[in-house]
Structure formats: C-alpha cells, structure tokens
Amino acid sequence: MKAIIITICLFSISLFSFSQGDFNKQIATAKTSYAAGKLEDAHFALQQALQELDLIIGKEVLKIMPLKLDSLNVNIREDRVNANSGFIGTTIHRSYGTKGKASVEIISNSPMISSLNAFLNMPMLGGMMRDEKTKVVKVQGYKSRLEKQNDNADGKPSYDLQIPFNGALMTFKTSGMDEDEVLRLVNTFPLQDIAKLIQ
C-alpha cells in the first residue's frame, strides 16, 4: 500500500514539474543544442517549446472567456486545450450549461478556413452555398456564418456560428436558442482579445 502511495506521489510530482517551467527548459536545451551544432536536437526542443506555448495560449484564451452566458454556467471540468504540432494547431474547447446548451471551439490553422472565407467574401460562391439555413452575420465587426442545424430533442433549433480569425476558426454551438439569443450571447466574448492571443 505504501509503495502505491509513494508511486502516486512521485507520478503527480513529475506531472507537476513537467507542466511548470517546461518552456524555459526546452528553450535552454534548444540553445545549447544549437550552439553545439546538434540541429536536430535543437529542432525537437523548439517544437516542444512551441507546443508548450500553444497550451499556455489556450489557457490564456480560456481565462478571458466569460464564466457565465446569461444563466448558463461554465463547465470548467470540460475545458480542454490540445496542442497538436502538425497540420492543425491548438484546439480550445469550453462548454456552458447542460445537455450541450452552448459550447465554443477554437481551432488554430483550421482546414475549414479557406472555404469559409470564400463563402464570406465571394458573393457568387456565397450565393451558391447559401440556403435558407445559412446566413452571413457580423459579430463585433467579424464576418461570420450562422448555420441552422437540425432541431434538438425538444424540437428547438440548434445553431452553429463560425467566426474566422485569419487562420483560426471559432465555432459557437448552441442548442434550443433562437437566432437573436445566439448573437446576443456570442457578443459577450471578447473576440478581439481572443484573436490577438491566438494569431
């Protein structure tokens, strides 16, 4: 039993130390490896530092998001930040209320961005892709796409609102709210500050 407790303690200490000051450690490794001409090691350390930064940026974004959307409380336990070094960048997730009432997803370097921008900025293409379920709205000056999804189990509408910031995409999903309510709630997010952080 003692051994198990000690193992758990050691494990949690190592996890804690991994998340703390990892950036500085990676930067130091990158510097020494680069100075020694070990380019591959420097590259690896820099990538690790980048991932670490992505996690920190993700957490910063979560910090400036509202903790309450009207009567909907944030589900802190469902907050997620994933740093992926590769095609898709950081993924940030937060949800509000119960039964998927409202949630926000931000993906940096989203593969969806180019088609969304084409939809928002090319009238002809936008016209072809537009139907009675989709429309373009402006949220705090950002052109966005509001799409009505199928009704939820209670027969109330669900909406997806996609807001592009350069390469990043923020999607605000709601269930059981009307269009005006969706737009009112999304306006409580400090979009400019979020965009600044993730760009």
Next chain:
Amino acid sequence: MKRMKVPILLLALLAFQPAKAQFLKKLKDKAKEAVNKTITPGSADKSADNSSTEQNQGNSGTNNSGGRPTNRGGGGLKNTTPPDVNQQITDASTSYSTAKYSDARYSIQQALVGVEIQLGREILKSLPSPVVGLQKDTTQDKVTSTQSGWNNLTIQRVYSDLRDKQLTVTIGNNQLYSGMVNMYFNNAYGIQADANNQNVKQVKVKGNKAIIEYSDSKGYTLIVSLGQSAMIVWECINFADENEVMNAANSFDVEGIKKSLGEQ
C-alpha cells in the same frame, strides 16, 4: 510678316514631332538591345551562384496580348538569409517572460525555420556529385520549410547530363508519395503477388525498405522510407534499367541523412 511667321513655326514644329518620336523609338530599341545583351550572358552565372532557393522567384514574363507590357527581366528575388536562430530564441524568452505569448510563438516559429533551412543546406552539401555520371545542377537546389516539423521540410537536388537524362532526389516528407509508400509497405503481399505486370516492387537500399516503380511516362521512381515520417525519393528519367537506379541510390549516404533528420 508676323502672320507668315506663325504658320511657318507651326509647320516646323509638326515636322519635328514625328522625327522626334522616331528618334526616341530608335533610342529605346538600342537601349533594349543593350540591356538584353548584358542580361543574357550574365544570368547563367548569376543563377549558378544561387546555390539554394528558399522562395518562389516571381520573375516570369507576361505576354502583351492584352496590351500589357512584356517583362524583359529583372533582378529576381534575392535569397533572404534564414532567421537568426539565437536571436529568435532570445526574443522568444523575452516575450515569454513578459507574457507576450503570441510574440514568443512567432519567434519560436522563426527559429524553427532557421534551423530547418540550415539543416537542409547541410544535407545538400553532404550529397554526392557526380552520381552515375550525372552532374549536380545547383541552380535547382531547394530547401523549403513550412515550420511544422519534418512533415513540411523538403530538400531537393537535381542531377543531369544536360541532355535528356535526369535524376531528382527529394528528401523530407513528400506528400505526393506518402500515401503510396504507406499503401505498399502495409500491403506487401498485394504488390508482390501481381507478378504478371510488375511495375512496382519492394527493394532495399543500404538495408532500408524501399519501393521501386516504373512507368513509361515518368521513368523510375525509387522511394526509401526513413524512420517515422521522412523519406528519400529518387526520380530517374531515361535511366537504362533498375540496376542503374539502384547504383545511383547507393551512392547516397542514407544513414547520414537519416541521422541528420533525427530519424531512427
């Protein structure tokens, strides 16, 4: 008398106009000729100096069918020096300590580009020349980095006999072939079983698993998978047979390249 003077003056002016235009046109043509003469012989030397290209060079000509002038040449783009890695790392540390995380991220990305380009250049330097009698053509050397790990680092060199025989070697992650490589390495039985019309088969290059493919239009393509994500691709045009392709591949230091890329 005054009345006479005015028309005479006007006449002289009109007569002078076409002569002036003609003179200007001649002058322009002469200047163009001189410019073309100086550009043509120099351009070959200039391109030979540019041992690697990190950016697309946008100096292609345009036709003047739509009334647009034709571009007769320009200095092109100068190779920018890769980002200073040490400086970028220091910048990243400073930005991080002042909680400017986006700036820190940008600096790290720049540092990564710097490291990748440097590494690419080192690998290019280590490549052999000549290869099966083909000389390297450094004007076509390329190091491309899109700062997201080895997945987007591409190093390319072309060897040629200046006639119709050419070997292009690409190191890094070649998106074009990655699907094919996975398909064949994971389905070895499938390709070896089709013995009647075998245009693809598995071989080994210095102990590394490889695939060789032949098609009349493309010639031979030899792909060696390096560790987790990188690969070397040799595209051989007008090679006599697969032995010649294998000889060419065997003259490369595959292990050295693998080590440089940090692959196992």
